[in-house]
Amino acid sequence: MMGREEIKHQLEQLRREIEQHNHAYYVLNAPTISDYEWDQLLRKLQAIEAEYPDLITPDSPTQRIAVEPAEGFKRVPHPAPILSLANAYSDEEVRAWFERISKLDERVKDADFVVEPKFDGLTVVLHYQNGRFAQGTTRGDGENGEDISSNLRTVRSLPLRIPLAGAQIDPPANLVVRGEALIYLDDFSRLNRELEDAGERTYVNPRNTASGALRQLDPNLTASRPIRLMCYDIISADGDIPTRQTEVIAYLEKLGFPVPDGIVYAKDVAGVLEAYEAWVRRRETLPYEADGVVIKINDLSLSKDLGIVGKDPRGALAYKFPAQVVTTELLDIGLNVGRTGVITPYAILEPVEVGGVTVRQATLHNFDFIKEKDIRVGDRVLLKRAGDVIPYIIAPVVEARRGQEPRYELPAQCPSCGEPLQFSDTEVALYCVNQACPSRLIRNIEHFASRGAMDIEGMGIKLAKQLVDSGIVQDIADLYSLTIDDLLGLEGFAEKRAQNLVDAIDRSRSQSLTRMIIALGIRNVGESVAADLARHFGSVESLASASKSDLESLEGIGPVVAETIHDWFHQPTNAAVLEKFKARGVSLEMAEVEQRAQSLAGLTFVITGSLETMSRSEAKELIQSAGGRVVGSVSSKTNYLVAGDAPGSKLAKARALNIEILTETQLLALSASE
8 A cells, every 4th residue: 555655746746747748738739648548647636636635736637627606806916017018000100119219228229029929818917836826817907907716727728837747947936927818719610609509699709708708707617618828928936037038938838838839039120020011911810819919129128127108118019910990880789689589789880891891780799798898879989800700899989979878778678579588597698588589489490490400491581580570480380380372472482482392391390300309499409419319318208208317317418408408398388389390290209210220329420521422411410310429529539530531630630549530431331230
């Protein structure tokens, strides 16, 4: 039996090994072990800590796991001011800045520079004591920030201990580092797709998503968001630290902090301007949002000697990218009603051109955003459009107010049906709970008929609106009583189109049980969950009678999802719709073809690339009908990767993990085997 000192030594080794692998995966994007092996290391650590809880340390990888929600954020003074930056918008303004500081100190004329990306994220301040993460805060007002340590611990790229194992460097006893919390654009798109598939509210832009996740009281939500860190500055430290910015970046990287790629060294102002132009050309290909570059004098001692003007250091300057931000008048705040009843505000604007596009409407994110920014109808507002991101309001121009703009009041009634609105207990959202709300019904019909659900060709949102406005359809089950005569009374319908639609609706009566569950539009139930529910319960009737504990017993279904499923089936209006489906011959059970020998039962697949004879959604349905699971990313738990043309990075990862690769032909053979 090992003694206590041996146990402590084993724990220390395990923690260092896991953090090393975390760094390789989340910072370097170059994992050195499989997900399974990482899981096994973490489980081993958890088991030992469970036996010796008094040996758990704050920097243990197990402590990244979210804790209970906090009651509020504590204000924390910064060890030194967390300064903002002055802005430049042209080469002339950069040269003028250089001339001004040259007059203050002759050394500036011979200075060299560093050009870094200006991240559009949330500034964070990270405190380390004796190499261990001790505290993390927001920038706040520059003098004091909010303590968000529990939330930051869930961010995988944050080192809980420095330096990395094997690094020949001793960290200062006290070190305070400045960085930026952000969400990469691909991660943001993936997050919104997952939320949309689950029927949840999506987000407007990566910056607000990262900021909101870190500045809310439940670390569990933070842990579910793909937040990354980039570190680029040392605020304070004990002992000697590098005195040049290029060396600071290298020093931080050696300690194990994630640092920006593509930083450019420039020997003079001409080199700075060339570097800026290079960044402008790269702008649309950057993996994250950036609104410019930061120009820093490389000699940090010289930069410090130049001092501060207002709240801006003289030795650094932000050179903004060409404007994708304009101002215009907010004419009104409109309200959208989603299919799950969530009310989303949007801005109705005086038309304005931004990035070559005329914008008349923009996103306002949510009601908390309107309140926090104090946005009022009649305001002059800052509008941003970046790449393919939906235009959104940044803030009002308070100085342009005339004193007649009233504060925005939350709506009390649904704009579509007039029923009272309710706040959600679990989200910052306002809901219309009326199942018969016309706007909800229109969106529900659109979703019900979509390609991933019942796949009713010819049924789009415009037709859904016609059917609801005319009173022909009062719930989704009424689609199955539509006649050609009903449709001929609608604008744009002739005999052939009406017949085609009726035929398409009729064909959908025998869609798979998985598609039917997706089509019902239950919040938090996407394609993967729907397939699991169909396999486990075999019919809508069986699913409807399941208890919350029955639902939670399924892998991947937690209390929140279980509750939304259970509540949906226990609403009288939904029960009535299911009875109408049954009466109108719509299949609510797993068909015989779905009940055949489950040749792929218990197997997990990932599909990548373009298949030859079927779409990826058809391949997914084939796998699910044979009992298999389809997930979006390759891990050690993946059994097979189905690869078509242009498979991308998933193929390389599958090979690295020794996962078997299938062609489309091999998949068909495997699914047909007994």
